[in-house]
Each structure stands twice: as structure tokens, then as C-alpha cells.
Amino acid sequence: MRLLACLALLLLSALPAAAAPLTIRVGYAGPAPGGTRYVPGLAGIVAAERYIEREIAGDPDLAVEWVFFKGAGPAVNEALAGGQLDFAFMGDLPSLSGRAAGLDTRIVMATNARDALYLVTTPASSIKGLSDLKGRKVAQFRGTSTHLASEGALRRAGLTSRDLQVYALDDASALAALAAGDVEAVLGKALFLTLVERGQARVAWSSKGDPRAGPSNHLLVAGAFERAHPDLVARVVKASVRAAAWASNDANREAVFALWEKSGTPAAVFRADYDGQRLAERLSPLIDDLLIDTYREKAARARDLGLVRRAVDVTGWFEPTYLNAAIRDLGLAGTWTRYGADGRPLGS
Template identity: 25%
Template sequence: MTPIARPGSRQHGVRRRFGLLLVPVLALALAAGAVACGSSDSSTTGRDVIDTLRVGVIGSTNVISGPVGFAHQRGDLVKSLKPLGVNKVEVFSFPNGPDLNQALIGGRLDVASYGDTPALVARGSGLGTRLLTINQFNNNAGVVAKDPSITSLDDLAGKKIGVPKGSYIDRYLQGALQEKGIRATLIHLYPADQEAPLSSGEIAAAALPAVIPSVSLQAFEAKGFHLVDSVYRDHPKLAGTSATVSSDEFLAKHPDFGAAWQKLNADSVRYAKAHWDDYLDFEVKNSKADPQAIRDAANPNGYSEEPFPSAGVELLRGTKEFLVAQKSIRDDFDLDGWFYRPSQSADKS
């Protein structure tokens, strides 16, 4: 198993070096309620009427990406959910999945949209969540380096690699290293914090997302860092998926929400594919990345009107099995039983 570097706690001001604060994923997930997105009166269990739907996303801006985000921009998200008492949507951004899990299970969020790995770890840690949709699948990621002598993962044996821990990028990297029997030290770094230590040599390589709207891999390549390894080129079975989940409590309180969200997702995907250029314009507008990188990374085949497309489920199942083997998932669980089905009770485990 690849050893993971776990730096100690530091003040936020020094977190831009590779020794960022790294709290174990399970501890983050189980520290319910530590992140407040509103007052205690607005928690999931305290509202009979949704009124303001609170959505958590990963990133630096409070924007929902993907076809559902495109629908929200057009006003269709609120329109679709208005019969359920939704009059407004508030979006909260988080740097990574474990932080978002805190807010979701603490009742400060109603819906969470993020990568498959933190969503699976949360469920496997005993948190009461339900998968509403697989938003996107076959997500690419890759590893870049500055040193020209590093041309493959083999050249990274014994070296430091920056990676956003607890993400689908982390799962890909650990899986790729394990496949080749390579031991490296993984340093918890968000994509925005990787360029400086990679340029200075503090880390030998950086593992980065390559899917819209997070096209960090393409951005680093444009700056002269070279590709060492990628999902699409070298490890297609390690492709990631992104997911939307909600808590059992919220779905039990609002039993019509799950089916309504799944219909919203299907309608949003159908519309985005029929207006693909307009959809890409939406993603470009909401990203600081190079517009061409966004367009090049776009993959209409990575979206499905079905809430649980078979290709996405296969990838999700492989990720869960890997996380169980790595003991990142504390208690294994039935994947199909995690999927929200309108015919099932929301609180059925």
C-alpha cells in the first residue's frame, strides 16, 4: 500500500506549501455539524417546508456545474422543484469532499454534488446518505511533472506526489501506483496549491483533475509541465464518477424530493445535449480555465438521463471495492441498496 504523508495541523497562512493540513477522511466525515451553512433552525430536521434548497459543491465558487447547473442558470431548477416548496437555491462551495460531508450530515446542506470517493467513504463510515444520481462518469485525471527525466509512474518511486486527498483523483493515483507496485509519498494538496511546490521541486509530480469544470491537468500542461500518466491513456478502468447525494433524514422529511431531483437531472441532461454549444458557453463562463481547455475536455457521453447508468455503476462499483480493500471504507455496504429508488422508502437501509 502506498504510504501517505500526514502533515500536522498548521495555520491557514502556511497551507500553500505542500505541508497542508490533512485530517483523516473518516474523522472529517464523522465530525457532523462542524461546518455551518446556516443557523440551527434551518437544519434538515427543523424544516417542514424546504423553501431554500441548500446545495454543496466542490470548488472555489458557489456555482453548480454540469447540466443541472445549466438548468439552474435558466431558472429551471427552482421551477422544477417549486411544487415541493422550493423557492430559492443557495450554493455553498467546499475545498474537498470530506469537508462537504460534514455539512451534509450536520443538516446544513440538503444536497451534495461531488466526487464518488468522498461520497462512498461517507456512506461506508455509517453516515445516512442516499445516492440520487450519478452526475458524470468516465472522468479523466492525470499526473504531470517538471523534471524531464520523469516520464512514467516508475520514475516516481520514492518521490513526493501532490494530490487532493479523498478525491477521485486520489483514488486513481493510488490505484495506478498499486497496479505497478510503486511506493511513493502522497502529499495532500489542492490543485490550486500544486504549481509552486512542483516548480520548486518540493514535490516531483502533481495529480490533477481533467474534467470540466476542473481542467487543472490541461492548464498545467499548457504551462509546460509534461504528462506522465493519465486515466484515459493508461488506466481507463480507474476513471472517476461524480455523484449527487442527500441525507436519509432530508429524504424522509421530503419523500417526493428524490424522484423530482432525478427527473430534473434527466431533463437537464437532455436539454444540455440538445444545446451543447450553449452548455459549453455556460461552463466556460463559470470557469477561470482556458475556454479551449473546457471545450476540449467536454464529453457528452459522460452524462446520462438515467440516474444510475450501467457504465457509471461499473466504475462506481470498482471504486468501492478498491476503497474497501484500502480500508478507506470502514464498513462495506450494498451498492445497489444505496441507490435512491422512488419505490423504496427513503429511510430504508
């Protein structure tokens, strides 16, 4: 019996060990409240409604891990550089900075390609627009897509951030500073409409209606992961496109805002932010000529402003193959409008 037991143990030890599940690591350039997955934008839909998890459900060899970074884009870049992430939902400037530094990534779909930028001031401020900001105390979240968009907006108004008294603050700190009157204005995203809703601030300018003026956001994949697992890249993109289709349907408008409200920002803020715009315009996942040309323009601006150390070539950075396949397989052709580099709908 002992001999048989030993032989059995030898046979078992000779069998290959079961492979550990492959964890798909997804990062988001921003914090989520209280350890939740609730953040604004398309990434918030994908995360909170577990679209990626549902895509791989039933496959015991796969798992998904989400990481939300308080340090925003720069922290995501550090994680990508350290091989700690496979995918990231993030904005244009940190991704451009990463590419300038040699990070091996591919942009596989847009998320909030035409986000809005706002100039929000204290109620008593005499600021009427961007041209009035010279010498004023203005908060700016540096190192983020908001930073790059605000620099572009200032340039079009004949200014640069050097003409302002800039306070480098993250969004939470800037909200507090504006509410307390420690700064007179903030260049930021819809989050600052929270103060407008409370009567503690007003909007002096916004980029709404100009597809090139606001921040742009996207989903990118680490090059090593794409080369090793193109099938999984296709599944993650497909899941994210499903989310984009649901979130782009104006019949779901209030449901989308209700989900985003769980991030801590009132639904009324999102209603104001998206007022007069179709969800599909803001949440389009398409990699079209307008998106690529906008990133090319922002890459040049970032270099001119010294926000990146070297010129950034966006050629070959965008990989629409997975996106286009998902749109075809899900029967979503025509859901979103494709634009040319001139900002006009193709075919019009």
C-alpha cells in the first residue's frame, strides 16, 4: 500500500501545475469615492456596470482588477512604466507625456473625445471671458488633459498661463479654493458646475460646440499586453463599445446621469454639462480623422508649451482595428458620426 501511495504521489507531482488566472489590470486616471467604481464618463459606465467582467464571465482563467489613481494621469503613467497596468482610461496630455517618454502604448478607442472645458469664477468676479484672466488668480490641474485644453484656450485668447497667477491644484483643492474665494477662477471640467448649481460660482466661458477646444479622453493598452493577448484586447474593447452604445442612447440619458451621480457629483451638474448636446456626440468611441488630427495638434501644443520634453509623433499610435471589429460585430454601424479633420461630418 505504501508503494502504491508513493507512486500516486509521484504521478501527481509530475502533472503540470494549474495555471493561475490571468488578471486584466485596468487603470482610471482619477479617484473613485470610498473604494467604489463610481466615476464620471464612459469609464464610469464600464467600471460600475462591470462590462469587462461580463464579457469574460464563464472563463475561470481570467479576472479583472480596477485601480483608480488619485494622482490622475501622471500616476497612471508611472504604473504603465512599471508594468503594473494593461489598460488605462485617461486623458490626452498624460498619454502624450508618456509617449514622449517612450511608453509603449496604443490608443484603441475614444471615450470622452469631445469633453467640455469651463471657465468658472466667483459670483462677484468681473471676469467675463478668457481675455479677462490676465493677472488673475486662477486654479489649474496641471499634468492632466484639462491642463492642455486650458493652455490651448488661453492661447486662442492671446494669453498663456504665465500671464496669470496660476495655482496648481487638483480638482478637490480647486473646488475648495474657489468656494472660499482664495482663487478668482478655475479652468476645469464639469465638476466645477457643482458650485454653479449651489450659487457659489458662475460660468464665464465654455468650450461646448468646439470639438477641438476641450479635453479628450481614451482607452489605451500597453503594447506588451496587446502583442501577447490581442484576443483579450478585442474582448475589452468590445465590452467598452457595448457600454458606449448604451450610454450614447439618449433614451438612457437620466439613467446615465444617475449612475454618474454616485461619483459624488449631482445629476443636475451632468444635465447642465450635456445640455443641448446628444450623448453620442460626447461619448463617441470612434477613432476618426478629427480625433487623430486633434491629438496631433495637441502634441505640437504640448511641445511648444514645454509640457513634454520632446516632440511627439502620433503616427501609428492609434489602433482602430479592435474598435471597428466590435462596431461591426455588435451591429452598431451608424450609431456615431464620423468626422473629417476639418470637423465636418464625413459624407456631408
